[in-house]
Amino acid sequence: MEESIANAGVATSLGCSEVSREVVNDFSITFSTINGSGSATANLTIMRAIFKMGIPVSGKNIFPSNIKGLPTWFTIRLSKDGFLGYTEKSEIVVVMNPQTFARDLATVKPGGVIFYTDEYKGPIERGDVVAYPMPVKKLAKETDIPANLRDYIENVVYIGILAQMLGIDFERIYQAFETHFQGKKKAVDSNFEVVRRAAKWAEENLEKRDPYRVAPMNLTDGMILGSGNAAAALGSIFGGIQFSAWYPITPSSSIAESLNEYLPMFRKAADGKATYAVVQAEDEISAVGMTVGAGWAGLRAMTATSGPGLSLMAEYLGLAYYAEVPLVVWNVQRVGPSTGLPTRTAQGDVTFSYFISHGDTKYIILIPSTLKECFEFGWQSLDIAERFQTPVLVLSDLDLGMNYWISAPFEYPDRPMDRGKILWEEDLEKMIERCQGKWGRYLDVDGDGIPYRTVMGNRHPRSGYFARGTGHDDFGKYTELPEDWEKGMKRLALKFETARAVLPEPEIRTLQGAQIGIIAYGTTHDAVEEARYLLKKEGILTNYLRIRALPFSKEVSQFVERHQRVYVVELNFDGQMKQVLSAEMPMLAHKLRSVAKVDGMPFSAECIVRMLLSQEERP
Amino acid sequence: MEESIANAGVATSLGCSEVSREVVNDFSITFSTINGSGSATANLTIMRAIFKMGIPVSGKNIFPSNIKGLPTWFTIRLSKDGFLGYTEKSEIVVVMNPQTFARDLATVKPGGVIFYTDEYKGPIERGDVVAYPMPVKKLAKETDIPANLRDYIENVVYIGILAQMLGIDFERIYQAFETHFQGKKKAVDSNFEVVRRAAKWAEENLEKRDPYRVAPMNLTDGMILGSGNAAAALGSIFGGIQFSAWYPITPSSSIAESLNEYLPMFRKAADGKATYAVVQAEDEISAVGMTVGAGWAGLRAMTATSGPGLSLMAEYLGLAYYAEVPLVVWNVQRVGPSTGLPTRTAQGDVTFSYFISHGDTKYIILIPSTLKECFEFGWQSLDIAERFQTPVLVLSDLDLGMNYWISAPFEYPDRPMDRGKILWEEDLEKMIERCQGKWGRYLDVDGDGIPYRTVMGNRHPRSGYFARGTGHDDFGKYTELPEDWEKGMKRLALKFETARAVLPEPEIRTLQGAQIGIIAYGTTHDAVEEARYLLKKEGILTNYLRIRALPFSKEVSQFVERHQRVYVVELNFDGQMKQVLSAEMPMLAHKLRSVAKVDGMPFSAECIVRMLLSQEERP
């Protein structure tokens, strides 16, 4: 294992950035706007332009559960060192919503900058902040854009002002518009014209009094920028997805929407007909029911949901577990319990997912951290589900699913599709021969706990069987015999053990001499890497294991064994992964400590450091 | 703590029973009959007669998921020492179903007895068993009972034969019929007549060649005999239950059925009108939804279900948890996952119940072991739910709920009903004064995490509030602010801690010098006590802690601390309580070992001993 603290393959060195008066490519910009006012285009354009300048960047949307009218925030972080996690405060804040001015001002880092709409006429109660008023209404009115688009145009105005003041390359802005408007030249040009005018206004009217500047780099060459849900959909498509039933719920809906958008692009059959179906169900019970039906019948099937939907899927998941039906469930987590904060991020469904449904159940869970892993787990989850004939849950979250991440580009799957032990007519004939006529849907022929399966449509006269959630024997026959039940449970447990060894292995990053371990998973990754960097500066060396799948492989217990104490970092109140780790590794549970919190915001590196250090002080 | 191994208050001594040729009041009888043939009356009558003779007794029904025609078994265990747990084999087996003769014969203990219908004409392949044929068809035909009741009467016939051969008191049988037929003299007499004739036949035709005998004792004086579901219903009635919505599911239906039966007896208002409502809902989502609605509106509300129903309740339980709505859910467990073995017992919903619903949730769980505890938790659960304004889950199981148990009699609640912090018009007025005008539904006025609540119908103009599953502040107002969410989670955690100290404390039984601990819960209790007795005979002394509630009180961790190792005995595959204990007490998790299995049958003492000893051998 090599010594490393690296972020999504971006950071090139662990060295401190030079301290100088000018701050280049190492700050955050937060845009405070009004929901539904069309600010997304402006924010994405700035983010894309910076990305195209070769600078590592991330974009996080903090939005209300509302369609129009409430405050909303978008933070772009630029980091020449590749640290792209959430920051609690920003160096630069752009305020387009006069109502939130005071609150926004408080979030500017000392020495930072505030750009604000000159509709705000009040005082600016901080001396340590540079303030630039922006006549957005006036500048917007000067364009020849129809009045109903003025709100939107006001946002385009701030692109120009920021570009001018920070040195964002105008050519890149033009390209970003091209990406956004998918080449519609008229839209690109008219928007760019607004940017130009606003920049000109800034050039003529604002004097730069702050140190923040953007300068081209080459750290994003060949990289991609996008959000996890789109990547999950693309990954599923490269995994040969054939069926998805879903029910709308934030923050998962864009997985299904992306399937609807991309499937026709990637999967045209010669005759123009479809090799897949995406069905909007009437609720999540039906969505998962259809997906279970499709998986049972031999289709690569996936559904996507979030907390409340997952709760509704409990009964069907138990059936799929026990009847051994492959399917994939993407759970894009948001803050719960209950409806909770539907537009805020959390990792709060870990224990529920692991123990979901009554009775003794066990699930394979995959946890992606990056855009690229969303893509990879998109196709791998379908392989794993069919290979192990079981539900696979993928735990993403709002932050990963809906926010903007850069990553190394997707790679074409490095192995053929794994359809698992499925038998068509001739395969079945051979299997029957191999087993001297003995054939049963749930027979453990290979001793790995994984039986062979046939699917409907198979015309072999011995292919049919009656699947059920009631007790059944190796042949699928109904049974209440104690020994049959126990045998079934044991085989299922063996199957789970078989899976343990082949699921995506944890990622381990170490530092020479570190005694303290950190375990994390999912979207805390960026903040953890940055926290390790900060801790190192404080003289605290840490090793880091990132869980990518449950059940845990033995690397996880070995990692815990190797360390004096291990902090489990997670975005929930109860320290849920720590609970699961304790339950699974009781002999090592005493070494685990919890760094857990949930308030709707992603973890910042500073927060992890704070929470970890407060425990380091304890004996 | 006193030194004890005792069973439901019945066993009087730990001493070995004297070994003699005659075996008195210390054996089991299994009846193998056909489902739907009316054998229940016969079995219950024999059990009741023995009970009325003063002998500790239990009755366990092992029945198929079927209405009519499949084999079914009923085992009565008599134990002068008060050990009434499940036994894998019986000393006496009564076979009324010729189809199962061979299988039944195998379940007779060496030296035991088989009574069988003479319809079975085959060989009896065991030399170590005494066999008595019974001409049940012939004897039934001799009665003047209408032909359509013959099947039923054949079962009454075996009462007579057994009574004669074992020495069951005929007067007690007569009384047992009186209990069963609720005093309908004609039915009592005609049934008794059949018994008499059959006994006469036995007297004249069968020669006693076995050692088993029943003799009067006085160990059941003042005790009661019944099943847990009826006790749960009665307990709820004494807890002032006002509303129950439910959906039929085995093995919980008889809770609602008992409410329907008993409520009119116990709760007649002066004007003959009802002070309660029991509603059969259209499914479990609706059942729990109605119950949540009723609990929110100030009614003492309960629903009862089993595994699949609990899975469907996940979403509503999360809402009730977060909106702080009192309600009680009895989950009478059966074997899962999925439909599983719907007529067999298990303790397999522990982890699911504890972690149910998405997001960070925490539930109070009560686990009764005895008839009396079903009654007590019946009323206490309603108190606890209202006191803590939260869902309370009661985990019973099929064995406790539907089988027959003896116990000390129910006691009238020893304290007034606890309606918790509910404010009516005048209370609210005072509260507003107390808090100088500041009043909010979720304000933690007392610092115990428990807020005050008003309920609909309150006419105070400041009483109303809008309950919701979305993020809310102390005043019930919608909020997405990070600090509000965190504050809410912290208060809920505090409330849970407050509860920890006042929930039913664990029951601890110790033996001088014991180093080994056993933790168990629910219906494994009898088998554990018997296992401790057997282990003691082997020289292994154990202490025993029986969990009665989650969250654990500190006695639980202290108990684990005090022991070298602690075996957690439970009727599921995954060792679910051990998982919960490990998650909750990670510092002690390494001491825990699992004695867990599930196959549809209750735990027998022998099985516990076997599984425990196999681990004692390990270093």
Place this chain on the structure above:
Amino acid sequence: MIEHVVDGAKATNQIGLTRADYRGVQSTLCPGCGHMSIANQIVNACYELNLVPEQVVKFSGIGCSSKSPTYFLGRSFGFNGLHGRMPSLATGASFADTSVEILAISGDGDTASIGMGQFKHCMRRNTPMVYIVENNGVYGLTKGQYSATTEQGIQLRKYGKTKFMPVDICLEALASNATFVARSFAGDPKQVKELIKAAIKHSGVAVLDIISPCVTFHNLETSLHSYVGGKGHEVPLHDIAYVPLLDEITVDDFETGTIKEVALHDGGHIVLKKLGEDYDPFSRAQAFHILEEAHRKNWLVTGLIYVDPDEKNLHDLFNLVDTPLNRLKEEHLRPPSDMIDVANQLMQ
């Protein structure tokens, strides 16, 4: 004729409350959303009926529509429940105090997609409540997916054309033996208000399927769910007004022979004034007929489609004591101590 107190800044109704006493917090719906115009008519109806706000209890599911109860009756109790499962919540709560008025707000997704089962069973039980479906033929809150009431062939932003026939909320209610079934249109505020009043005064379940345009995601003129489309296709069955007990019906207001009255249990009446063909809201057969015809002819029929003012409601069937159950005290609820013996005798 219907309004008793001149409206105005400080005007009060017969119980001394101003309209403001019936309002809620500031709306966060999109400007122009049909749901808000319904909320306003709820305020007006309650004001005019002189309801005590504390005696009204609001229930809702999840959706823009289901958020709207915060925008009226701010003093009332309310419970914003789960998506599609509001009926059970309201039903359970209703037993606690049968004297309150239950006002349930749902959306078309909340009721006809995920909520179909609970909606139907709630109707079947004749649960005493006003059940308003704010029907915009789309999922507003989740940003524009089709719902079960979206008309067939409508093109939605990201989801292609809707494939299936829409669910007809009124037909569903009728099939489930609902006792008050009406349809209205948020663009017709007077009718909305009068129907809400009548519904509140009905003793069983009263369903109002109110077409309530979503201006952000589904306001295409080609759809019956838009302001323009709804207006263009509206076929009112009658003019409707609720007339409370104390009001004399001034017969002059109606041409003779053109009015029908429905007597309600509180002594008030629903007065229906004939428009076009004669329509009998007491006939379930005619109700099926008009809905089937409207379906075929793409009409938005509005008005009182069916009413049975006399059928027993859910609470009647349970023969409850007069005191609200939630005000009963320990002495009413816990059997006296000697009854413990009876309990023990049952266990023998």
Place this chain on the structure above:
Amino acid sequence: MIEHVVDGAKATNQIGLTRADYRGVQSTLCPGCGHMSIANQIVNACYELNLVPEQVVKFSGIGCSSKSPTYFLGRSFGFNGLHGRMPSLATGASFADTSVEILAISGDGDTASIGMGQFKHCMRRNTPMVYIVENNGVYGLTKGQYSATTEQGIQLRKYGKTKFMPVDICLEALASNATFVARSFAGDPKQVKELIKAAIKHSGVAVLDIISPCVTFHNLETSLHSYVGGKGHEVPLHDIAYVPLLDEITVDDFETGTIKEVALHDGGHIVLKKLGEDYDPFSRAQAFHILEEAHRKNWLVTGLIYVDPDEKNLHDLFNLVDTPLNRLKEEHLRPPSDMIDVANQLMQ
């Protein structure tokens, strides 16, 4: 006329199978249970239609009715799912191979109580399947509680009198735009069999509401759900027979002017012979009318209540490739390797 091969121990149908090839395992239902007589007619219908057992797939929920698929077509695939949620399971599976016949069995509790939502949405989608409700007006498997189809006022063993109006399965199907809606009675095996055949040959969703007495828990003569009560109140709309493609209709079999034919997509016909009044199963309006009338008059109307043989079914709407989806290979499913660049270009 309908049967082609003389029945008998060793008789075979046109594809060389015996009746035994269509049977399942030994029944564990109560002797006399209506569900078993329906199971027998399913065997007969499939035998007579010369179906390949492997080409039929069975789905069911939970209940005595839902257990019954083990008692017929033992060689077929089947899935005994969850209580009330079978429609979604069948719908998802149906996409895998649209050439199979789906035979779904449910109970009245399974469909009309817990399953109402999925049932309605399944109808609405015109999911190609035969959906048989074995309607006994009671929960059999859980031992005698009332279901949503129990008639009002029926006294059940432990549950008092049923309080609510029953759900009418056919009316529900019709309201949800089902394209084949029929009712029958287990005591009328010939009609059951012919309707099953017609339903199998229908291209969309075909609902059969079959009254199927529960002899153990609900066979009171006063109920329409009993053998005696059903017989006594049965009002058949017509005599019905399914006539396959190759059969000539011997017009002699019917008096002229008294028959109606429904042409199905496979080339076969449903032939309806007039009994009493003329009834037009193509008219949705008439279907509503007869169901409403039957409801008022306590008739058990049986026969084909409504049919629309031409409406597109669910699969038609998805424009799927001809090969069954579940037989597609990696080369059809995984985009070629150069498409990875297209994917990456989308992420900019």
